[in-house]
Amino acid sequence: MTTAPAVPALHGRFWLKLVALLLGLFAAILLVLALFPWDLLREPLNRYVSEKTGRRFEITRRLDVEVGWRQATVRFDGIEFANPPWAREPYLVRAERAEFDLRFWQLLARRIVLPRLVLAQPSLGLQMEPDGRKTWALGKGNDDESTVPTIGLIQVDGGSVDFLAKALEIDLRAQFSFDSQRGEMPLSYQVKGRYRAQPLTAVGRTGNVLQLSAVGQPPFPIEIDLKAGQTRLKASGTVAELADLDGLDAQFEMRGPDLGRLYPALGIALPQTPPYALSGNLRKNAALWEVRGLKGRLGLSDIGGDMQFDKSQKVPHLGGTLRSRVMDMDDLGPLIGLPPTARSANAVEGVAPPPTIAQVDRRKRNDPARKVLPDATLDFERLRAMNADVSYTAERIQNVRELPLDKGSVQVKLKDGVLTLDPLELGVASGRIAGAIRIDATQNPADIRAALDVRAMQINRLIPKVETLKTSFGRLDGRINLSGRGNSVASWLGGASGDVAAITGRGQFSNLLLEFLGLDGGEIIKFLLEGDHNVELRCAAVAFDVEKGVMNGRSLVFDTSDTVFNGAGSISLASESMDLVVRQQPKDMSILALRTPLRVRGSFASPKAGVEVAPLATRGAAALALAAINPLLALVATVETGPGKDADCSEVLAEAKKPSSRAAAAGATKARQQPAPGS
Known part of the structure; x- marks a missing residue:
């Protein structure tokens, strides 16, 4: 019978003794560390940190350290840590007591990780300079991010924080107070200062343990009542990490x-x-x-x-x-x-x-050069700060002027500095306005295009007062196709080109109103005696060619069975001025007619409407001359023979449907070309 060799047993006992020796050595080290008089290192530590950071660091009364497996718990009885000389506050931190956990293995990688920091009555001076310097960066150069401590939990029982960041326009001071009777939010705070050139105040409560960047910890409660300028915010809830408000x-x-x-x-x-x-x-x-x-x-x-x-x-x-x-x-x-x-x-x-708007207009009322179109510069720079895709729907639209707006919806898309409102729909007077608006803010001035179609609007609803005149219109169709460049509504319209048109077909129109517009005294007297009645509206069209902000009348016709009105003239969107003439051509014979062209001119802010004086003066002079012979002969000068003829409605409507000038046609075509955002 053979026996097993003794060598393996000897090796086993050797390793057991080695492990026991190492454990004993480690236990001895822990015992030494536990019993080590750490306060003896206070002055050397003060000198070492001061030399490494270039600032005065002092543990004022006592130092104690408790060493664990992964980290050490360090306690300072009194601490003063100075700020760099360029800082407003003399101390980065000054506290009656400080206690923190330090991951000493992270120090090998030159990282300062503090999972927990407790401060008693601290005074903190935090400051950021426009060049990137921070008071809490602990390297001598103050710009080494590796020397910025990573802090998990922070607990305070009062104190204050002064924070200044010139580049961010932030200058705040916060005061903290602790009262255990406040329940789960024993720590209250008050903040005063300025933010973005506006005064800021805030009050609130929170738990006394704040999680700056702790991972896996339960959220802590927080309340705030903040006022910055005229903006007011109240909020209450929980947050997991205070540094970036995560959770x-x-x-x-x-x-x-x-x-x-x-x-x-x-x-x-x-x-x-x-x-x-x-x-x-x-x-x-x-x-x-x-x-x-x-x-x-x-x-x-x-x-x-x-x-x-x-x-x-x-x-x-x-x-x-x-x-x-x-x-x-x-x-x-x-x-x-x-x-x-x-x-x-x-x-x-x-x-x-x-x-x-009334107060602003009142200030401008005495300014002869005042403008009506919005000329405030729109901040298109912001459109390059983000992308967006937001839909909006209004179930009902109301207005103090009682315009018959029914409902509306729009899809807002913003991509790479190009904003589109497409599709854009408004329900108006039982009809609709539909189309798209595009603003390319990557160009300066911005490239703006508007393509809107008007479909089947009921004019009776569009002009509610018309009901009192026993008037019945048909439907109104039209379009607005404009393109140009500008950084305000006024500058865009002042240089835009394209097409603006509105057309309507048959309907009924008050003859009494028609004769007032035509200055037909005989017809007015007859209708006042016999009563008003309606005449047929055959067709109407208002169409302009728009060339670099000037609207030139292309088709301005209002044709009824009694009178045809023909207009001509232009409107300048750049200078906000107008000069339009409307000529009446009656289709029947009448006396006491003082027909003369109607003229609308002046500025948008101060339009002037009236009759052309020369034709009216000619008729008046003739009437006076005949009256000198026989008073009844004066009526001869007011006799209207009725030379007006029916307009060719098909031609009128066809002319209104497309621009006649090359520049207007090109602008309208460009307006209808709505490239996708970012294209």
Whole structure:
């Protein structure tokens, strides 16, 4: 019988002894570290940190360290850490006590990781310079990102924070107070200062343990009531990480004078609006912001829906679906650079109304050169800051001027600086206006194109007062095809080319009104005695060739069975002036007719309408001469023989349907060419 060799057993005992020795050595090291008088290292540590950072660092009373497997817990009884000499505040941090966990294995990679930081009555001085320097960058050069500590949880029991970032236009000071009787939010704060050149104040509460960048920790509660300028924000909810607001889930209420003013703070190119009041649920997950259940008011209009803003893409993207039960046309003025109306400006309680269009007009009233078209420069630069795809629907449209707007919808797309409203639809007077608007903000001035078709609008609904004249029109069709370049509505229209037209077919028209327009005294007397009756409207057309901001009348005809009106002239959108002449040609014979061309001229701000004096004076002189012979002969000068003839309606309508000049035709064609966004 053979025995097993003893060598393996000897080897096994050797390794057991080696492991026991190492464990004993490690235990001895831990015991030494546990019993080590760490405070002896306080002064050497003060000198070492001061030399490495180039700033004064001092643990003022006592140093203690507790060493674990992965990290050490360091306690300072009193700490003063100076700021760089260029900083406003003398100290980066000054506190009665400080305690933090330090991942010492991360130090080998030159990273400072503090999973937990506790400060008693701290005073913090945080500052960022336009050149990138930060007071919390701990290298001598203050620009080495590897020397910026990564902090997980931070706990305070009061104190203050001073934060200055000149490049961001932020200058804030926060005061903290702790009271355990406040429940789950024992830490309250007050913030005062300036943000984007506006005064800012905020008060709120939170848990005393704040998670700056902790991963896997439960969210902590937070409340805020903030006022920046005229913007007011109230929010309450929870947040997982305070550094970038990740895991935010909060209910909010917000109000202010104009959503467009939020662009510097949010980086979202929202439209210019009247005063607003909004509420909803705000969430953030990584780079995705979401607003759910949005509801509120924009001026006189209600608004609701859901929105998303994704900052993970190379160009941030805004998406969503919005709707209004009732949209008021008075609220659309700011979109095109006009101040809001008084109704719209005062519609939101708690927001100081901005200057209204009436107040602005009052200041300009005595200015003979004042303009009517919106000339405020539109900030197209913002359109390059993001992409967007948002749909909006208004179930009903109302307006103080009682225009018969029924409903509307639009799909807003923004890609690579090109904004399109396509499709754009408005229900008007039982008909509709449909088409597209395109703004290419990659060019300066912006390339703007508008192609809109008018279909089947009922003129009786379009002009409600017409009912009192026993008048019945047919339907109105038309179009607006304009293209040009500009950075405001006025500058665009002042250089635009294209086609503007409106046509209508048969209907009924008040003869009494017709004779007033034709200055036919005999017919007016007859109808006042016998009563008014309607005449047939055969056709009507108003069409202009638009060439570089000048609207030249192409077809200006209003033909009834009694009288045909022919117009001519032009309108300058650049100078906002007009000179139009309408000539009446009656189709029947009448006395007491003082027919003379009607003329409309002047500026948009101060139009002047009247009759041409020369023809009227000629008839008046003839009447006076004949009256000298026999008073009854004076009537001869007012006899109208009725030379008017029926217009060729087919020719009138055909002429109104297409531009006649090459420049107008080219502009209209370009307007109808609506390239896809980004093409």
